[in-house]
Amino acid sequence: MKFVYFYLLSSIVPAFHNAGAVEDKAEETKDENFATTCPVRLEATGQCKEGEECSYQMNLPSLTIQLPRSFSMIEQVFKEVQNLKETVNNLKKSCQECKLQADDNQEMGRHEPLQPNTKAPEKENDNRIKELESEVNKLFSNLKDAKDEINSLHGRLENLNLVNMNNIENYVDSKVANLTSVVNSLDGQCSSRCSNQSGQNEASANIQQHLIYKDCWDYYGKGRKSNGIYQVTPDPRNKSFEVYCDMQTMGGGWTVIQKRLDGSINFNRTWKDYKKGFGNLSREFWLGNDNIHLLTKSKEMVLRIDLEDFNGVKLYALYDQFYVANEYLKYRLHIGNYSGTAGNALHFNKHYNHDLKFFTTPDKDHDRYPSGNCGLYYSSGWWFDACLSANLNGKYYHQKYKGVFNGIYWGTWPGMTNGEPNGFKHSFKRAKMMIRPKLLAP
Ligand SMILES: *[C@@H]1O[C@H](CO)[C@@H](O)[C@H](O)[C@H]1NC(C)=O
Ligand SMILES: *[C@@H]1O[C@H](CO)[C@@H](O)[C@H](O)[C@H]1NC(C)=O
Ligand SMILES: *[C@@H]1O[C@H](CO)[C@@H](O)[C@H](O)[C@H]1NC(C)=O
Ligand SMILES: *[C@@H]1O[C@H](CO)[C@@H](O)[C@H](O)[C@H]1NC(C)=O
Ligand SMILES: *[C@@H]1O[C@H](CO)[C@@H](O)[C@H](O)[C@H]1NC(C)=O
Ligand SMILES: *[C@@H]1O[C@H](CO)[C@@H](O)[C@H](O)[C@H]1NC(C)=O
Ligand SMILES: [Ca+2]
Numbered sequence: 001m002k003f004v005y006f007y008l009l010s011s012i013v014p015a016f017h018n019a020g021a022v023e024d025k026a027e028e029t030k031d032e033n034f035a036t037t038c039p040v041r042l043e044a045t046g047q048c049k050e051g052e053e054c055s056y057q058m059n060l061p062s063l064t065i066q067l068p069r070s071f072s073m074i075e076q077v078f079k080e081v082q083n084l085k086e087t088v089n090n091l092k093k094s095c096q097e098c099k100l101q102a103d104d105n106q107e108m109g110r111h112e113p114l115q116p117n118t119k120a121p122e123k124e125n126d127n128r129i130k131e132l133e134s135e136v137n138k139l140f141s142n143l144k145d146a147k148d149e150i151n152s153l154h155g156r157l158e159n160l161n162l163v164n165m166n167n168i169e170n171y172v173d174s175k176v177a178n179l180t181s182v183v184n185s186l187d188g189q190c191s192s193r194c195s196n197q198s199g200q201n202e203a204s205a206n207i208q209q210h211l212i213y214k215d216c217w218d219y220y221g222k223g224r225k226s227n228g229i230y231q232v233t234p235d236p237r238n239k240s241f242e243v244y245c246d247m248q249t250m251g252g253g254w255t256v257i258q259k260r261l262d263g264s265i266n267f268n269r270t271w272k273d274y275k276k277g278f279g280n281l282s283r284e285f286w287l288g289n290d291n292i293h294l295l296t297k298s299k300e301m302v303l304r305i306d307l308e309d310f311n312g313v314k315l316y317a318l319y320d321q322f323y324v325a326n327e328y329l330k331y332r333l334h335i336g337n338y339s340g341t342a343g344n345a346l347h348f349n350k351h352y353n354h355d356l357k358f359f360t361t362p363d364k365d366h367d368r369y370p371s372g373n374c375g376l377y378y379s380s381g382w383w384f385d386a387c388l389s390a391n392l393n394g395k396y397y398h399q400k401y402k403g404v405f406n407g408i409y410w411g412t413w414p415g416m417t418n419g420e421p422n423g424f425k426h427s428f429k430r431a432k433m434m435i436r437p438k439l440l441a442p
Contacts, residue, residue, distance in 0.1 A: 143179055212236060214298055216245035217437050220253035229281050234294040241291055244281045246434055254304065254434035255295060257287040260408060261430050263396030268379035271364040275327065286381070286393065289324060289331045289359060296323045300438040303335065305392070307342055307410055308430040310399065315342035315413070322435055330358035330366045333383040343412020348389035352411065357383040378406045397427035 213219050214234045224230070225247045232255070233240040246254040260267075265284040277288025295301065303322035308314045321336025335355045338344035346354045358366035359381060365373040367384035374387035380394050389411035397407045400420055408428040411417055416426050 139179060146179070215253075215295055215435075215437070216243060216247070216255040217253035217440070219245060220247055225252060232295075234291075234298040238294055241288075242281060243287060243291075244285075246432075249306065249434070250304065251440075253440075254436050256432060256434040257292050257295075258285070258392060258431070258433040260284050260392070260396055260428070260432070263398060267381070267393045268362060268395070269381060271361040271381070274359065274361050274381040284396075290327065292324045293326050293331065295435060297326075301435040302438050304434050304436070305340075305342065306430070306432045306434075307413070307428055309413070309426065310429050313414070316340045317342040317344065317346070319346065320438065324359075331383075332356060332358050342410060345390035345409075345411040345413075348411055351385075352389035353385055354383045354388070354390060357385050360384045377404070378409075380406070392431045392433060397425075400424040400427055 212233050213222075213230065215232050216230060218232075219230050224245075227247050228245060229242050230245050231240050232243050244256040244259070246252065246256055259279075261284055263284075265279040267286070269278060269286075274286060275289050277286055277291060279285025301322045303319040305317040305319075306314070307316070317338060317340040319335040319338055321334065323334040325332040325334070333354060333356065335346055338347065357368065360367040360373065360375040360383070361381040362373065362376040362379065365375065367374040367386060369384070369386035374384035375381055378384075378388065378391055378394055380391050382388070382391050382393050384391075388409060391409040394408045395406050401407055402423055402425065405425060407425060408431050409416070410428070413426060420426065
């Protein structure tokens with residue numbers, strides 16, 4: 001006689017099985033299958049007579065252990081945490097850069113020479129500098145707080161599987177933006193007070209101040225109302241330079257920082273070119289990131305963008321704040337609230353936002369696109385995200401074009417993103433970026 005036992009190894013098998021169960025339903029159906037097709041069996045070996053004890057053998061098929069589905073995500077989660085760590089490290093680094101900047105300013109507040117031959121103003125200056133110094137100190141401790149905060153976040157990251165990175169980023173971004181703007185307003189106040197005036201009496205110092213035109217608005221205020229090239233000195237410690245002034249658009253007094261009108265100038269340029277500026281102020285040009293930084297740090301500025309397509313449609317965008325950080329902070333962009341007719345392409349949505357982005361050129365990748373350089377791909381220097389909803393430094397096309405979206409681009413333009421029939425892409429005839437003080441008091 002031969003016995004074959006289908007044997008449920010209740011103590012072993014269900015243990016594996018439970019580990020594999022993700023949903024109760026699945027477990028039930030598996031149990032049924034299991035009873036009829038149990039792969040583990042005990043059976044008698046050879047023959048044995050009635051009444052005798054038989055020997056048995058147990059066959060275990062090769063084991064397949066099913067783990068919960070979530071186990072497979074562990075690797076992914078690990079990667080994510082690794083990425084988060086990297087991002088936090090980057091943020092830490094940029095905060096340290098910011099701290100360095102604050103340190104510089106602190107240094108400056110301390111060692112700036114006072115005017116030697118003016119008695120009453122000296123006291124005033126003294127107080128003012130003390131004030132500035134305490135403000136800078138406060139700022140410095142703010143920065144340290146922010147840094148500590150990031151450090152503690154960094155620590156907590158070890159314990160958390162998932163962190164809402166956007167919140168952290170927004171938090172740090174807004175802190176850095178806030179501090180940068182405070183540092184710069186302090187810097188602006190200081191530079192106008194502490195410029196080198198030794199060897200000059202008060203009167204000539206005053207005269208000199210009148211002769212300094214920081215931007216086109218200063219010229220406009222002195223009655224200079226025709227468009228053209230003017231010399232400006234936004235910060236007396238730095239060199240003067242020429243700018244093109246638009247004295248007609250919306251009240252006039254605009255300092256133009258970028259212009260496109262005929263494609264005569266190549267905008268596919270290096271970091272160094274974008275730093276210094278290029279082109280012809282009477283035609284097409286980029287004013288230069290250093291110059292734009294100096295103009296936007298000495299006063300609170302607004303930005304106006306004027307666009308015209310080849311159908312003669314003219315629209316504009318206005319941002320009630322515009323600031324470009326220094327080279328050390330990679331010319332990071334800060335823009336305020338939008339108004340206008342062209343749409344808010346600089347801050348299109350959460351995923352396409354040029355605000356607070358670093359400047360990227362084909363030879364310097366500071367964008368948020370991990371697997372390539374947006375500047376190289378779109379032949380342009382710009383504050384790329386990953387990659388763009390606006391790019392006014394793209395290639396100049398004299399008509400609609402096909403292929404990569406690397407022309408002058410404004411994502412909220414009517415019909416822009418869909419393109420035209422047959423895959424043609426919209427192009428622009430003119431683009432202009434210009435700035436003016438937010439507070440227009442003379
Ligand atoms: C910066 O933050 C402080 C408080 O955290 C706030 O009082 C101040 O108004 C902010 N400044 C700017 C420019 O947002
Ligand atoms: C200030 O200007 C004078 C001449 O105008 C110059 O001799 C002196 O070196 C300058 N000082 C600084 C600190 O730049
Ligand atoms: C832009 O310049 C880079 C070199 O900086 C070059 O490799 C690339 O081909 C240029 N793109 C176009 C469209 O000319
Ligand atoms: C800039 O353009 C104007 C007008 O076309 C021209 O007269 C001038 O010579 C150009 N300047 C340079 C430096 O090329
Ligand atoms: C302005 O001048 C200061 C002091 O001379 C210098 O450190 C800074 O790099 C200059 N900034 C620019 C944008 O040229
Ligand atoms: C933008 O608008 C918000 C809400 O109206 C306001 O609180 C904020 O101060 C504005 N920003 C600037 C730079 O004016
Ligand atoms: Ca990149």
